[in-house]
Amino acid sequence: RRPSVAVVFGGASSEHGVSCLTAASVVRALDRSRYDVVGIGITPDGRWLRVEADDVVALATVDGQLPSVPEGHPTAVLLHGTGAVQLASRDLDTLLDPVPVDVAFALLHGPFGEDGTIQGMFEMLGLRYVGSGVAASAVSMDKQLMKQVLAASGLPVGPYTAFTAAEWRDDPSARLDAVLSLGLPVFVKPARGGSSIGISRVDDPDHLAAAVETALRHDARCVVEKGLVDVRELECGVLEGPDGLEVTAAAEIRTRTASGFYDFQAKYLPEAEQVELLVPAEVDPVLAERLRDTAVRTFRAVGAEGLARVDTFVTADGQVVVNEINTMPGFTEHSMFPMVWAASGVAYPELVGRLLEHALQRPLGLR
Template structure:
């Protein structure tokens, strides 16, 4: 499936398989990410194989140009069995030098496809199996952060059996451990799917049920007074230390949205704007960058991650979460922060591919 470049292959372009779509609720965002990469990738250096995964898990060699997979008003892109020729395996697409798994959420960002590629000995962009799994599950992510002495806000885990059998015990734990407002979210989902802000006890049960529609395991997190700040992390070349971008901030129009939900992220032109660099004191910005790199290293991150933090009014930095395959369209916060740091979207795509090509598969 992979080739070691030699004299007979050195003249051809590096073949990059973009894998997108997938079985999670973030299917459309994954397709939009693929569209952005298809448009930006250096066609003089790379040959692109667009491979889509349907919501049912079928693989196809995706036909059509990048615009087919872009987000548009009133339409979310979707990979179907009619999107191109069916593939029984990645190998049917031809020799592949590196895979760029542009999959968000379960069945892609969580270590599943990373494990498949490790078994097949195929190089790929981004975090490995363990880092992907830890980064996907916000419960274990927070345990790893805390185990490394990194600051996290209080939270309560709601397991499916407990909610189904003893919901009153869950409510009691939330009342004891947290103060309202709280945020209720699926433990293993992203793009703000199923996330609800709850201001009092009356809304808690409905919010948990909404989160459970996306994941049977749910987190209830303490609301934090302060600003939500993000930082993009990029792996270092040749074993060098990870690099952190300038921090960024998404400023939400609170007259339209109570927080940065799915619609504000992807479907609205007016509810939010990105600011990179964020307007922070120099020492706080530096602390955000330090915490972002520490979070990346704590989960053994590779390639790329976006780290989200809270900055309190007194300048304290608290970790919220890490995303090992963040939204990666040209207008996504990850790419915007690197653009503000001096690296264009095309350069960023190239850097990630080169990082993957220099990294061996297997134990490392």
């Protein structure tokens, strides 16, 4: 029988719609003569349901929202360690027939998707899956942990300070002093997040406290970074294959947004034309080699697997600073990661195929 792929998408995060569109792209690109597809959608209110492959593709035309679930429909998925998924109602009164699954592809970004939680569930169930494992996912999602791990491996990260909501409430002025000693502008971020959600650039000290409050609405800990100005924003895609790691040429993001950075609008409403993506970027050979080396070392430092996008800032004199590694980068056909691979000769359907092949060949259990 053909290997069966569980495409897991949707979710309770602010990136629900993006995830539905991604699932539609992936299922459309999947070679259905080689793989069976089992769609597993997670509704915004956290219910799980099976979605037929063609209905996943159709999500591209219904505004990227899962349709509402009929009354009485079983909406929880049990994933068996025996390589099958089974749909059940929450009270387990109604059980549908189990469906075989050989590999899971979770197209979920941010917390409860890219942060090791669903990866932990797959591990417990003995299910192979695309991408990084529990620890690498969790470390990469957390901007403070990530910087600590990268710095410990000798990778260049920018100056920053971090504190919890409780520490902020205890002594806000001590926290503000620590932030201001970085110099303005700063970037205030929830420790764990993505798509620029909850991030502010602060140029005026009077706006700092509000930016901290905003970040702390998204996570109980925030990271404040020195704002790097006059830097280029360059990103590389990394893929793990049978012969080790492959890295794309770098791509560049140039933003002219009102916020002064690559914000949520610029990422998802690019028709606003406030953002220019150069794929590939114009990069001299010395810098190209430095970026490639940084991408590989960053991937290895966090222990990533399968795929990642490594994002850097490059100063005028060619110094590379790692901004972040994303273990489940944006993955619609028009997202940066598939675009850099297309520019490096790996088209979207081949990219999807390679990720699945790699995941299917990974040994189960401790690796």
